[in-house]
Amino acid sequence: MTYQVQEILERAFPVMPVLAVSRVEDAVPLARALKAGGLTVLEVTLRTSAAIDVIAEMKKVDGIIVGAGTVTRVDQLKQLEAIGADFAISPGATPRLLEAGQQTSMPFLPAIASVSEMMQGLEMGYEHFKFFPAAASGGVSALKAFAGPFPDVQFCPTGGISVNDFTQYLALPNVVCVGGSWIVPADALNQGDWDRIEQLAREACELAKQS
Numbered sequence: 004m005t006y007q008v009q010e011i012l013e014r015a016f017p018v019m020p021v022l023a024v025s026r027v028e029d030a031v032p033l034a035r036a037l038k039a040g041g042l043t044v045l046e047v048t049l050r051t052s053a054a055i056d057v058i059a060e061m062k063k064v065d066g067i068i069v070g071a072g073t074v075t076r077v078d079q080l081k082q083l084e085a086i087g088a089d090f091a092i093s094p095g096a097t098p099r100l101l102e103a104g105q106q107t108s109m110p111f112l113p114a115i116a117s118v119s120e121m122m123q124g125l126e127m128g129y130e131h132f133k134f135f136p137a138a139a140s141g142g143v144s145a146l147k148a149f150a151g152p153f154p155d156v157q158f159c160p161t162g163g164i165s166v167n168d169f170t171q172y173l174a175l176p177n178v179v180c181v182g183g184s185w186i187v188p189a190d191a192l193n194q195g196d197w198d199r200i201e202q203l204a205r206e207a208c209e210l211a212k213q214s
Contacts, residue, residue: 006068006192008111009131011044011068011070011090013180017170017181017207018180018181018183020037020186021048021183022047022048027057027060031060031061033061033200034064034069036201037201037204038066039201039205040202040205041207042207044069045067045069046072046092046182047061047070049075051073055083058071059086059087062087068090069088070089070109072081072091072093072173075095080104080109082107082208091107091109093112093113094133095120096115101123101127110130113129114132114133114134114161118153125153130155130157131156133160135162136154136162136163137162138162138164144181145177146172149177150176154177154184155179158179159181159182160178164183165211166207166210176214189201206214
């Protein structure tokens with residue numbers, strides 16, 4: 004099934020877990036734990052040698068939408084297309100990557116950290132962006148400022164966001180969801196503590212409902 008960027012971000016609400024998975028055997032139980040906790044759109048970062056295989060395995064879990072993060076090269080987009088990844092997200096955006104993202108069959112979410120970078124993306128036809136690194140680039144205040152001259156642009160802020168402040172981002176009209184690594188702590192993943200991960204996912208969903 005092919006999704007549009009807006010649909011993926013809406014389905015990711017409130018949090019798209021940002022995952023760095025080193026063991027392929029963790030892929031399916033991790034995806035199932037996150038799904039049980041209410042989070043079904045997962046970003047597997049291409050920071051480990053296992054990432055491509057992890058995405059392929061997670062694709063086997065019914066009801067999971069899984070894509071890749073930390074996409075920095077055009078050839079990675081082609082590799083992700085080949086395994087049927089549902090989407091791709093970059094930590095930044097070069098002109099070549101923006102152009103390739105428009106041609107790929109997958110939804111592509113480029114990242115920006117400034118108004119100038121956003122305007123370059125808008126010129127290429129993009130309307131949705133990852134805001135990264137969010138906390139270091141002005142956080143909620145920056146996104147509020149973006150909304151004035153660019154009221155129709157939608158964001159998934161990622162980077163430095165935690166359980167303590169993610170609802171502040173979600174309260175903004177130009178934020179569809181946030182990306183967060185706190186949902187899957189490294190120690191919980193290393194220990195295979197799927198119950199803890201499921202609970203953290205459920206907690207995020209409950210906090211979002213209450214805010």
